[in-house]
Amino acid sequence: MSPFFRVIGIEASPYAVKVRSVFRYRRLPHVWVGRMPQFFAETANVRPQIMPVVQYPDGEYHTDSTPIILDLERLFPGERSVVPADEGQAFLAALIEDFADEWLVKALFHYRFDRPVDQRAGAMWVMDDAHPNAENEQLEALTTEFVDRQVSRKAFVGCTPENAPVFEALYREVLAVMEGFVATDRFLFGSRPSLADFGIASQLHTLSADPTSAAIMRETAPRTLHWIKRMHDCSGVEGEWLSPREPLLNAAQALLAMAGRWYLPFLRANAAAVQERAKMVVVDLDGHDYQQLPFRYQAQCYGRLISLYADLSDAARTTIDPALEEAGCLAFLRG
Ligand SMILES: N[C@@H](CCC(=O)N[C@@H](CS)C(=O)NCC(=O)O)C(=O)O
Numbered sequence: 001m002s003p004f005f006r007v008i009g010i011e012a013s014p015y016a017v018k019v020r021s022v023f024r025y026r027r028l029p030h031v032w033v034g035r036m037p038q039f040f041a042e043t044a045n046v047r048p049q050i051m052p053v054v055q056y057p058d059g060e061y062h063t064d065s066t067p068i069i070l071d072l073e074r075l076f077p078g079e080r081s082v083v084p085a086d087e088g089q090a091f092l093a094a095l096i097e098d099f100a101d102e103w104l105v106k107a108l109f110h111y112r113f114d115r116p117v118d119q120r121a122g123a124m125w126v127m128d129d130a131h132p133n134a135e136n137e138q139l140e141a142l143t144t145e146f147v148d149r150q151v152s153r154k155a156f157v158g159c160t161p162e163n164a165p166v167f168e169a170l171y172r173e174v175l176a177v178m179e180g181f182v183a184t185d186r187f188l189f190g191s192r193p194s195l196a197d198f199g200i201a202s203q204l205h206t207l208s209a210d211p212t213s214a215a216i217m218r219e220t221a222p223r224t225l226h227w228i229k230r231m232h233d234c235s236g237v238e239g240e241w242l243s244p245r246e247p248l249l250n251a252a253q254a255l256l257a258m259a260g261r262w263y264l265p266f267l268r269a270n271a272a273a274v275q276e277r278a279k280m281v282v283v284d285l286d287g288h289d290y291q292q293l294p295f296r297y298q299a300q301c302y303g304r305l306i307s308l309y310a311d312l313s314d315a316a317r318t319t320i321d322p323a324l325e326e327a328g329c330l331a332f333l334r335g
């Protein structure tokens with residue numbers, strides 16, 4: 001048994017940064033392992049091949065940020081949990097986290113691989129961190145290769161020119177909401193951070209670095225940029241959850257409304273397309289004719305949200321249903 005967890009990832013990965021921020025906030029013994037070449041062989045057989053990979057003290061390797069964070073809740077329950085104590089709020093935080101991980105990430109992918117200036121900058125960051133011993137010429141070749149690979153994957157995740165206005169509107173709206181929020185409130189469910197805060201901050205961390213999205217953030221949401229930096233290390237934060245009797249913060253409500261307007265309609269249409277083995281997901285998203293290839297993983301995300309909602313107690317549902325209804329989420333969660 002090792003005395004600590006090993007978080008293996010790179011700064012350019014929102015999910016790696018998210019998991020690291022949770023470890024830091026929770027004050028759990030861990031080391032950050034920039035995924036350098038000497039670790040390639042070690043993680044070569046870990047499936048799926050995504051970042052981050054976390055090696056637990058028992059030596060096992062795990063991927064997928066949400067299950068890892070929930071494992072930590074089981075292994076180290078109670079103090080400094082990132083899941084709100086109130087059942088209803090815990091569900092809302094999970095929904096916002098999922099929205100960040102699976103939908104806001106499309107804005108990231110869009111900005112990173114749309115314009116040539118961003119393609120190069122983003123890809124070079126990833127490749128430089130992943131191959132820190134590469135000479136300039138080799139880095140150049142790796143960057144080109146990675147750009148080609150990621151650009152060829154754009155259609156798989158819906159980042160087509162036709163859908164670009166959806167992701168640009170999404171990004172600007174998230175920034176507008178966060179900029180109002182960080183001026184007065186630090187976290188979405190109280191004076192301590194939850195899964196939802198870590199999910200949003202980590203996607204925005206990457207968007208804050210790529211040239212085009214960074215310029216938009218600097219111009220329209222400078223305080224959000226500072227908040228993102230603070231979110232990297234909340235190890236000193238001591239706080240309380242919002243009382244379930246208090247109304248939700250406007251920012252949490254606004255993020256739920258974005259999930260209701262864009263993300264949940266997409267999830268439902270995608271799940272149906274996966275089930276019917278349809279060739280395309282075609283869905284009206286707030287007046288936009290949205291089309292993308294069906295995505296199996298996100299059908300599972302929808303199934304998970306529906307079962308989390310179904311498992312809530314009647315009392316919890318009674319408390320949060322008005323907020324979900326106002327946000328346009330409820331109909332999608334009832335299956
Ligand atoms: N749902 C996963 C997503 C992780 C993920 O997609 N990571 C990206 C990097 S940000 C990755 O490793 N992608 C591998 C690839 O694109 O081939 C999580 O929450 O950890």
